[in-house]
Amino acid sequence: MISEVKTKWLQSLRSGDYSQGTNKLFDGKSYCCLGVLCDLYQEQSNQQWDYRTSDLELTDNFYCNDQSEVLPDDVAIWAGLDSNNPTVLNESSRVPLAELNDSGYTFQELSNYIEEQF
Numbered sequence: 001m002i003s004e005v006k007t008k009w010l011q012s013l014r015s016g017d018y019s020q021g022t023n024k025l026f027d028g029k030s031y032c033c034l035g036v037l038c039d040l041y042q043e044q045s046n047q048q049w050d051y052r053t054s055d056l057e058l059t060d061n062f063y064c065n066d067q068s069e070v071l072p073d074d075v076a077i078w079a080g081l082d083s084n085n086p087t088v089l090n091e092s093s094r095v096p097l098a099e100l101n102d103s104g105y106t107f108q109e110l111s112n113y114i115e116e117q118f
Contacts, residue, residue, distance in 0.1 A: 001118040002080035005040070009079070012036050013111040022102040024069060026062045033101045033110045034071050034085070038064035041075045070098065081118075088113040 012018060013036055021030025025038050026049055042048060042064060050063040065072035071084040087094040090113070100110060 002078075005037075005079045006114065006118055008040050009037050010111050010115055012040060013107040013114070018107065020101070020107050024061065025064055025067065025071075028062055033097055033107060033114075035064075036107075037079060038067075038071065038075050041078055044078075086118070088117045 013033060018036050018039075019030040021027050021032060021035075023032075025032050025035035028051075031039065039049075047065075050066075052061050052063060061068045065074055067084070071079075071081070071086075073084060076082070076084045076086075085096045085098050087096050088100070089095075090100065097110060097113070100113070
């Protein structure tokens, strides 16, 4: 992972400026840990979240470069990650960060994994 991006991501996750949510990168109010990284990317590239509503879905969605649940490829490349849903070693198995986020791990806990493993 690119060290400058990692530093900004860790600072953002630990800052308390982002409300943590689940199941989506961003739901209009809160972010998944990967959504925070998307927000940093968009800030640097002068982009904004793309709001879309759908008759087929029960909720409205915010997209970062056509993705609403995992990192877009361009964000993963910008950050120097080899996956759009990066994994960490949790106990004895590799687990996607998004899964840990959605199962109740706090931004502080997730930032510790990111700091140690990326």
